[in-house]
Ligand SMILES: Nc1ncnc2c1ncn2[C@@H]1O[C@H](COP(=O)(O)OP(=O)(O)OP(=O)(O)O)[C@@H](O)[C@H]1O
């Protein structure tokens with residue numbers, strides 16, 4: 001089964017004698033074409049859930065598979081290839097590279113996998129246009145507003161045409177209009193290109209774009225009706 | 226390369242600081258190397274730059290010109306040895322010279338080393354002014370240019386102190402020095418007339434010389450020692466190290482430059498390590514979006530490479546600029562082979578020291594991208 005599967009996944013952070021159970025026996029499958037939302041209070045384990053799903057963090061227990069490949073069997077090098085080719089990350093803080101222009105932020109993803117082609121450049125420009133960033137492609141991150149940075153990060157996550165999109169509060173710094181556009185864009189990508197997507201959000205108004213909503217509380221995942 | 230260059234142009238200020246450190250270090254290294262080489266030239270330039278492979282001495286003379294006495298006729302025997310392509314007999318003597326007709330007590334005198342050679346042999350230096358040695362004029366000598374600074378000119382007649390021998394300067398040459406004395410190249414006849422003037426001071430050896438220098442990479446020193454009675458064959462290096470004081474002096478200089486290079490290595494490594502540490506978060510982001518370790522390492526190492534090459538080149542320019550304003554009396558001789566070898570050493574140090582940063586990069590957890598601010 002393509003898409004993302006988590007089977008009985010737990011994640012425990014160990015700090016000295018102190019243990020935090022950030023994820024507690026989570027089982028979930030997200031299929032291509034499905035867009036789900038995760039909500040929950042601060043510290044409930046949302047970011048941890050995304051890190052585990054996105055091959056950034058190995059679970060303490062259970063198994064995570066991306067496109068039928070169990071990530072616990074992969075080595076560091078293969079993991080980075082999975083992240084590069086199959087996952088589009090939109091991180092909680094937008095995390096751009098300070099010395100690259102907006103356009104280069106997107107092209108660097110291509111560079112990591114090999115060469116930058118003319119098509120890739122065209123694709124990057126189209127993505128940026130979709131997000132209303134055309135006039136800023138030569139700007140550096142410190143010349144952008146928080147919302148603009150977030151939009152660049154979103155465009156970057158689409159750059160390699162990944163199968164799985166993971167977004168950690170992508171609309172946190174955006175006004176309502178932009179927020180709607182961005183989430184619509186993700187929803188549209190998911191539907192038209194058959195991607196699987198998970199979005200962590202605090203914004204209840206964004207939930208209408210999602211196929212279903214999960215709530216996470218003290219590491220326990222449950223479906224919202 | 227792409228990332229490396231982008232960052233270099235974006236954070237110019239920071240990289241100018243780092244290249245400044247490397248520029249200063251390479252400046253110091255090249256400058257010291259040049260001074261060291263200049264000093265070692267004073268000790269043994271005439272042998273160091275001589276186009277020779279081996280030197281033949283009298284047995285048990287410790288490769289020392291002053292302890293060795295051979296007959297010039299051995300030169301012909303040596304030429305018959307396997308691999309020997311050319312030979313040059315040489316005799317040396319310390320002397321003090323002054324202008325002819327000057328007063329022995331009050332005139333300024335200069336200590337020199339007279340090297341008697343065959344005119345036209347490969348030991349005869351290239352003249353920068355005047356003419357080369359003539360067999361027809363055994364009193365004619367070629368002298369090191371430092372004598373020019375002491376007021377000697379072409380055509381000057383010289384008297385050797387404490388002797389009746391006279392010589393005439395017919396040519397000047399450059400960078401010829403042995404045992405910290407400028408070298409005066411004369412004919413072998415002239416040398417013998419001065420050095421072995423006292424009866425039987427030549428131990429009865431016919432046409433005495435101190436050593437016979439050999440060209441020929443294929444020559445076999447052990448074979449020569451076997452086939453010719455009473456000789457000892459030393460490599461060029463052994464000959465140079467046997468110059469009195471040279472080995473100790475050169476050892477000191479080498480030690481100094483060596484320490485400088487070790488300390489530089491540590492400083493440069495620390496700088497690059499700090500630079501990398503500051504970028505932990507950034508590398509975390511790259512890893513999170515799928516950059517492999519190799520991708521990041523390539524960019525860091527190529528950055529160090531570019532930075533070092535530029536800084537070292539500037540360091541070389543600065544060194545030559547400094548050398549240009551140094552007084553002539555300062556022994557400074559930075560030869561291209563030294564520049565090249567020290568450049569490569571410095572470059573290797575930078576690149577190798579950036580490998581410490583590489584170890585750090587490999588350990589960065591892509592999760593750091595989630596935590597921090599940008
Ligand atoms: N590296 C870590 N080491 C130890 N504990 C951690 C670590 N990362 C997260 N935690 C703990 O795990 C729990 C879940 O953290 P997580 O970051 O997943 O929360 P979150 O739901 O994303 O919160 P927020 O909405 O504030 O971003 C928290 O109690 C947090 O303190």
Ligand SMILES: [Mg+2]
Nearest residue numbers: 046047092168
């Ligand atoms: Mg979070």
